[in-house]
Amino acid sequence: MFMKKVAIIGAGASGLICAIECARNSCNVDLYEQNQKVGKKILVSGNGRCNITNTDFSKDDYFSQNSSFVADALNEFNYQKFEKFCASIGLILDAKDDGKVYPLSNEAKSVVAIFKESALNMGVNIITDTKISDIKSITESYDAVVVATGSEAASHLGGCSDGLEFAKVYGHSIIPTYPSLVQLELSNSPHNKMSGAKVEGEVTLMINNQKSSSASGDILFTAYGVSGFAILDISREASEAILNYSAVDIILNLLPKYSQQKLSNHLNNLSKSIPQSSVLNAIHALLPVKIAKTILDVLNIDAQTKLQNLNMKDYKRIANQCLNWKFEVASTHGFRHAEVAGGGVNTDEINPKTMESKKQKNLYFSGEVLDVVGRRGGFNFAWGWASGYAAAKDITK
Template identity: 35%
Template sequence: MSRKKVAVIGGGASGLIAAISAARNGAQVYILERMNRVGKKILATGNGRCNLTNVNIDIKRYHGKNPKFFYGAYSQFDVNKTIEFFEDLGIMCRVEEEGKVYPYSNQSSSVLDVLRYEIERLNVMEICDAEVAQIKFRKGEFKLITKDGRNFKAESVILSAGGKASPNLGSNGSGYKLAKDFGHKLVEPYPALVQLRLNAPFLKALKGVKFEGEASVEAGGKMLQSEKGEILFTDYGISGPPILQLSRIAVENLNKDKKPFICVDMFPQFDFDEMEKIIEKRIVSSPYKTIEFSFVGLLNKRIIPVVLKESGISNINVKAQEIQLSQIKSISKTLKSMKMEIIGTQSWTEAQVTAGGIDVSDINPKTLESKLTPNLYFAGEILDIDGDCGGFNLQWAWSSGYISGLYAAK
């Protein structure tokens, strides 16, 4: 009995596990990867440590036109099965803060190594420098044509070519055209988990300043989402884990012309009244100091003049004793809610994930097979499903990849 031929387009996280799943279920599998090696994006995940998944999986951590689509694959290959899968390959896992799961080795390379070892063991062919430009379907067979004119045949195809984020690591959006050629619709993609560009006159002065704080996105006078953690000012805007988490909702509102703002709280541990008392105490205890110097030891020295000017104090050398109560209130407000207009994001190269992608309405949520073309499957970031930072996107890659490979082999 001849084995079913399965072609996997894209050798990222979802493509590699799809290939393993299909091969384990009896298929003859080959991976077509446009880069010179598979798994480049895996090496960059978790700051080189590979945040494999998260034990706190929740639908609220996923986004898209229909986030519940996530459950179709996840219910069959969940976080426990994912950890078991990797431990069987040799990756000993540990759970860290906020439920993040990492390999004990603290190396993304070890995750890629065991995946490639299993692929080799299962006789899966890795064909690199092979960007698929066209797929033809005739009489139950797919013909895949690469940019350089090579032809490959398969009975099932898994499209796991990624989105547009981090094109230097493999995904450049080329998979969208292949899906659209079969009638699939595209939800316009945009960068997510990415740094924000701001309209503020003091950014160059604050470049490199970082602190533990809270940031929120506001639009139309409403606070939409807030996140805590290390915040970093840059010459173009703002970065840090909380900013990456907020970037999706920020861009979503930018795309709707809703003029979003980022609001930074440098002291989330204190309320406004407590902040006022702290400032007042510093001023009263050292009335002879300049107002600028009176904040040394409380704030990063580079941020002090910015805070004062944003609070309406143009002469930062005025003696502290001359500061009025109204000015103390203004400084407190700036420290608790410095507001800056969001004007965009950094480029696709800086983005960790793609929001948007192939519309899931024409895809079977249980099998990830196209409803328009039999034996055409989808996995990973190419679909209109994206997760928060913290292992949620890799879990989607593992779940969708494993399930698409399982059904593609049948």
């Protein structure tokens, strides 16, 4: 009986599922990984909990120059099929009300351990500490080759552009890459004075002075700029705009439960009920002290000024600063700190049902190496699993 020889380059999510499915269907599989261990990016995902997928995903959760490319693979390997696959290798999932899915163990370690053990038990030859540099010699030595090398994001975990270079060898075009799900660096502003302070707020992304999008969630000030889930959620658009040399700003609403009138009235009422209270304490009751002090610095108001010595105009200025604080974005915090990357191998040149190259027979690309990037919430993993599975099904058909 003829058994296909399959090489898979990259032992992340996409490479692991592809290896297991190929081996399960009687292929001889060599899984190459440049790191000492498989699944390094899986291990750190979800703060070590691994937001492994989402219960509800569609092409609308992804961004690519070819917006419909992801539809076939996602439909073929939906959440129910992924859950069934995981059960078949002994991995139990825990779906949350918001759609995010985690391993029931709540540990990313269990995901890597179970996927690795399953691959080994099915006969996959896992070759770690091995960086592939000559893609042509690999393609000439195997019946099928899958490039699942990921992107340049998280270089300390092995993120690199190797897959893009492999694609170029066979004439593929590359959509320019950019960091996504990444923190933002701010231009000269007082953000460094607020480093470590966090609020639940809203962020509005402005591109060339036009509102582009907004997001809610935690906002964390840092020495370089801003982080937090709300920032990550608008970072893809911000990063792409920076790549295109657009002007990028963010407007922060640090107290979204207040309108400007409600907040200024609140301060005015305090000035009558506790006139001897300092304005700093009045704002500190609403926001972390570092932020309260910085707001007053920006407005050139002495922090120890008594509320009775301010007027309604002052309260409106304070309210406006809290609810509409504009910052200029200088850049992202870079590929090293990004969870994923946008751009990649042009998907117009890839078969959307099989992930096979249209330029080189038996050469496949899966996962993040392609020009596909998802929203936060398990969507990038969902794409990794679906695209790896699609490649395996075609190889073993």
